[in-house]
Amino acid sequence: MIDFEEILELHTKFRTAMQNVDIAKKIAPNRDLVEIVRVIFWYEGVRKRSKLNKAYALEKFFEPQSFKVRSNSDKTSYRCKWQNYEIGLHTPQCRLLKMVDLILHGSLRELHHPLWDILKLKPNRSTLSENYLQRLNPEVLAVLLKQAEDVEGHFERARVTKTLISKLKKIANLDALAALVWLMYEALSDKNQKRCESLTRSIYDVLLMRSIWWEERKLAAPLLTLFTQRILSQCAPPHLIFNMSTQEIIDASAALNLMVHIDQGSSHIGLSWLQRVRIMLKLLNGRRTLPGLAAFDVMFAFAPIYIRDPDDITTPKVLLDDLQLQEKQRKKAWDSILPDKTRSLPKSEMEPPH
Known part of the structure; x- marks a missing residue:
């Protein structure tokens, strides 16, 4: 489990996280960002495990046949394939992926995780069908499906309720995120604005809890870019648009994870991910606070930021007044949080969202 110092280190590294992605985009400008992300996610998982x-050491271990001594010298040449995987420029071939998976079981699924398909700029028809849900892990499937009453051994879709969405939030892993995004697209298709907004807020909450951890694979910035541009902007409340940068989200994610440390003190070390999630969700919902903070400080500080849609001239005045009130509440809450509760974060590295 990431400890206090590791969260701070990951937060510091975030500012350079887009370096490899920028290199790949410059070389292959038409390559979808999600393709770059999933290859880097796979590569970093293989590297860590x-x-x-x-990249040189990985290629020499997994593909020693790539290394050949030149006949006219003592120098060794190799194909430098893994350097391209490191920046997400090329996707490994099936043969290599299967061979790596035999040694590091589960690595193949990381490259082909269902989340990558639902994050594409235009998810295909298969991804948006219910068959997609069968690709999610059993823990998430157990939430999405229920035993049919009339046919033994047959399962059917559970009704999408606040309870179901809450259960997915409490899991807060890649599969749960994929399920929430899929359900959001379903709500969009059904023109169910209320459900769509609820699912978008749940996706945002999971991002707050999870995104600082993605920096372990140098992917917090590009993954948040995918979510802010392709997902969180889809279901804004009427007259509004989502208006948070990746930097603002990662700042909030780091602070929220640090609050678990502050809340639990030295006892946080033995907490599982699910236990940490329960604490963070209670903080986000205003049902738990820290000494010196008002009951709803965390809830106000970490709420998603929406602004008036500049192309909408029909925005009601009452809504504009509410936005101003939310901004005042957010600023006041961050003023309470920053000086004491996250004092180990350099202020130059973390500012309240605005």
């Missing part, structure tokens, strides 16, 4: 920290 193998304890081979360089």
Whole structure:
């Protein structure tokens, strides 16, 4: 489990997280960002689990046949394939993926995780069908499906309720995120604005809890870019647009995870991910606070930021007044949080969203 110092280190590294992605986009400008992300996610997982920290070492271990001594010299040449995987420029071929998966079981699913398909700019018809849900892990499927009453051994879709959405939030892993995004697209298709907004808020909450951790794979910035541009902007309340940068979300994610440490003190070390999620959700819902903070400070500070849609000239005055009130509440809450509760975060590195 990430401890206090590791969260601070990950937050500091965030500012350079887009470096490899920027290189890949410059070389292959038409390559979808999600394709770059999933290859880097796979590569970093392989690198971490193998304890081979360089692309050279990984290629030599997994593909030693690539290394050949030149006939006219003593120098060794190799194809430098893994350097391209490191920046997400090329996707590994099936043969290599299967061979790596035999050694590091589960690595193949990381490259082909269902989340990547639902994050594409235009998810295909298969992804948006109910068959997609069968690709999610059993823990998430157990939430989405229920035993049919009339046919033994047959399962059917559970009704999408606040309870179901809450259960997915409490899991808060990649599969749960994929399920929430899929349900959001379903709500969009059904023109169910209320459900769509509820699902979008749940996706946002999971991002707050999870995104600082993605920096372990150097992907917090590009993954949040995918979510802010392709998902969180889909279901804004009427007359409004989502208006938070990746930096603002990662700042909030780091602070929220640090609050678990502050809340639990030294006892946080033995907490599982699900236990940490329960604490963070209570903080976000105003049902738990820290010494010196008002009951709803965390809830106000970490709420998603929406602004008036500049192309909408029909925005009611009461809504504009409410936006001003939310901004005052957010600023006051952050003023309470920053000086004491996250004092180990350099203020130059973390500012309240605005």
